[in-house]
Amino acid sequence: xxxxxxxxxxxxxxxxxxxxxxxxxxxxxxxxxxxxxxxxxxxxxxxxxxxxxxxxxxxxxxxxxxxxxxxxxxxxxxxxxxxxxxxxxxxxxxxxxxxxxxxxxxxxxxxxxxxxxxxxxxxxxxxxxxxxxxxxxxxxxxxxxxxxxxxxxxxxxxxxxxxxxxxxxxxxxxxxxxxxxxxxxxxxxxxxxxxxxxxxxxxxxxxx
Amino acid sequence: xxxxxxxxxxxxxxxxxxxxxxxxxxxxxxxxxxxxxxxxxxxxxxxxxxxxxxxxxxxxxxxxxxxxxxxxxxxxxxxxxxxxxxxxxxxxxxxxxxxxxxxxxxxxxxxxxxxxxxxxxxxxxxxxxxxxxxxxxxxxxxxxxxxxxxxxxxxxxxxxxxxxxxxxxxxxxxxxxxxxxxxxxxxxxxxxxxxxxxxxxxxxxxxx
Numbered sequence: 570x571x572x573x574x575x576x577x578x579x580x581x582x583x584x585x586x587x588x589x590x591x592x593x594x595x596x597x598x599x600x601x602x603x604x605x606x607x608x609x610x611x612x613x614x615x616x617x618x619x620x621x622x623x624x625x626x627x628x629x630x631x632x633x634x635x636x637x638x639x640x641x642x643x644x645x646x647x648x649x650x651x652x653x654x655x656x657x658x659x660x661x662x663x664x665x666x667x668x669x670x671x672x673x674x675x676x677x678x679x680x681x682x683x684x685x686x687x688x689x690x691x692x693x694x695x696x697x698x699x700x701x702x703x704x705x706x707x708x709x710x711x712x713x714x715x716x717x718x719x720x721x722x723x724x725x726x727x728x729x730x731x732x733x734x735x736x737x738x739x740x741x742x743x744x745x746x747x748x749x750x751x752x753x754x755x756x757x758x759x760x761x762x763x764x765x766x767x768x769x770x771x772x773x774x775x776x777x
Numbered sequence: 778x779x780x781x782x783x784x785x786x787x788x789x790x791x792x793x794x795x796x797x798x799x800x801x802x803x804x805x806x807x808x809x810x811x812x813x814x815x816x817x818x819x820x821x822x823x824x825x826x827x828x829x830x831x832x833x834x835x836x837x838x839x840x841x842x843x844x845x846x847x848x849x850x851x852x853x854x855x856x857x858x859x860x861x862x863x864x865x866x867x868x869x870x871x872x873x874x875x876x877x878x879x880x881x882x883x884x885x886x887x888x889x890x891x892x893x894x895x896x897x898x899x900x901x902x903x904x905x906x907x908x909x910x911x912x913x914x915x916x917x918x919x920x921x922x923x924x925x926x927x928x929x930x931x932x933x934x935x936x937x938x939x940x941x942x943x944x945x946x947x948x949x950x951x952x953x954x955x956x957x958x959x960x961x962x963x964x965x966x967x968x969x970x971x972x973x974x975x976x977x978x979x980x981x982x983x984x985x
Contacts, residue, residue: 597803674937675883687938715954718938722951723927726934729882730895730926743930746923754958 580618581665582608584632587625588668596626596677626672626679630686633669637693645701646756647764649694650748653724654768657740660728670728691717706757716755723747741768788826789873790816792840795833796876804834804885834880834887838894841877845901853909854964855972857902858956861932862976865948868936878936899925914965924963931955949976 586608590599601622605615619625636659642648659666672679673686695717701707727747731740745766752761794816798807809830813823827833844867850856867874880887881894903925909915935955939948953974960969 595803595805680941683941687941712954715951716958718951719931719935719954719958722935722938723931723955724934725937726932727927727930729933730930733888733891733895743923743926746920746927747931750924750927750962751958753961 576618579610579614580628583610583615583618583625584629584665584668586610587629588664591626591629591668591672592664596622596672596675596679601625623679623682627682627685629665629669629672630682632665633673633686634689634693636663636666637690639693639697644706644760644764645697645704646706646752646760649697649701649720650764650766651768652693652697653720653744653748654741654766656724657728657737657744658768661737661740670725674725674729687721690721694720706760707755708757711755719751723751784826787818787822788836791818791823791826791833792837792873792876794818795837796872799834799837799876799879800872804830804880804883804887809833831887831890835890835893837873837877837880838890840873841881841894842897842901844871844874845898847901847905852914852968852972853905853912854914854960854968857905857909857928858972858974859976860901860905861928861952861956862949862974864932865936865945865952866976869945869948878933882933882937895929898929902928914968915963916965919963927959931959 583604587599587604590603590607594603599622601612601615604622604625605612608615619628636656637652638655639645639648639652640655642651656666660670669686673683695713698707698713698717702711702713707713724744724747727743728737728740731737731743748764748766752764752766756764791812795807795812798811798815801807802811807830809820809823812830812833813820816823827836844864845860846863847853847856847860848863850859864874868878877894881891903921906915906921906925910919910921915921932952932955935951936945936948939945939951956972956974960972960974964972
């Protein structure tokens with residue numbers, strides 16, 4: 570157990586070091602040598618967890634999917650909104666998540682990993698939308714696949730702008746604006762007024 | 778006049794060469810030497826137009842603003858929708874525009890130029906939204922500044938995903954989905970049904 574915990578901590582240490590090195594040198598410019606120097610680890614410790622720079626990048630991308638957890642809410646749409654607001658909050662504070670998103674935005678040789686990141690995000694959102702549809706929470710006739718792709722794409726661009734303008738400080742506001750503009754075109758009419766586009770107090774508690 | 782035309786052509790030649798070199802080597806990796814080799818120009822010809830790599834990048838960003846021209850339409854919202862659809866179409870085909878957008882998305886030392894690109898795009902859109910508001914085309918109480926920022930951000934992310942998945946082939950579809958989902962939250966209720974989210978035949982004619 571102690572060994573396993575140490576393993577998890579070492580893994581996180583590597584991801585944090587990689588996040589810093591990727592932020593500084595970009596993906597192409599980063600080397601495993603620089604990452605292990607930053608983490609203060611031996612090459613052996615690194616390769617125990619990751620076989621290559623690509624494997625580290627893939628794990629960073631995984632961190633993004635893991636952050637996409639839908640909290641329990643009275644409606645599926647509220648759960649989806651809160652998922653995006655929590656993800657925005659995570660992006661403001663977590664360097665690993667920041668590195669993860671940057672990897673999916675830039676043109677690098679890490680192409681396949683990027684596609685996977687977008688696909689997984691879209692799949693998580695699509696599943697929630699399908700549940701929402703089954704419960705009658707959506708406007709009839711909506712193409713939920715298209716809407717899932719729209720939410721992922723719009724969020725991606727909003728966080729880019731927010732990063733540039735305010736180092737992501739205004740990101741949750743931008744996401745709230747997205748929902749306020751999109752909900753009337755997505756949600757069943759009676760539901761729109763009942764959906765919050767701001768995180769409620771305690772809205773960042775761990776997802777159930 | 779012939780001299781001036783040659784100047785315009787040379788300038789375009791440099792921008793196209795720069796677009797290719799930036800696409801291949803990224804902004805940081807690109808050099809003016811590589812750009813003029815690609816363009817087949819002397820250093821003198823290059824410096825007649827641009828003093829540095831940064832100046833070339835700034836001109837590429839300008840190309841983006843120049844492509845944001847609102848066509849005459851019966852409503853300002855239709856004009857705005859068609860502007861984004863035309864821009865999407867331009868992005869599918871024009872390597873200079875592609876390089877321009879990539880410069881605004883990636884984290885490089887070209888930070889100020891990026892901010893300018895987003896600001897100008899948001900200003901163009903905000904002006905159209907204000908006109909639309911004055912004509913009663915918008916839902917009352919809308920924060921038009923926020924909506925302008927949302928449109929720029931959402932478009933930016935959609936084109937990133939579209940580029941990754943289909944080399945931008947599905948970009949006009951993604952933009953149409955954005956409008957279908959957002960118009961009910963932006964446009965005056967009576968107007969929504971009258972707005973087209975696809976380019977009509979001849980919709981790509983030069984803006985008046």
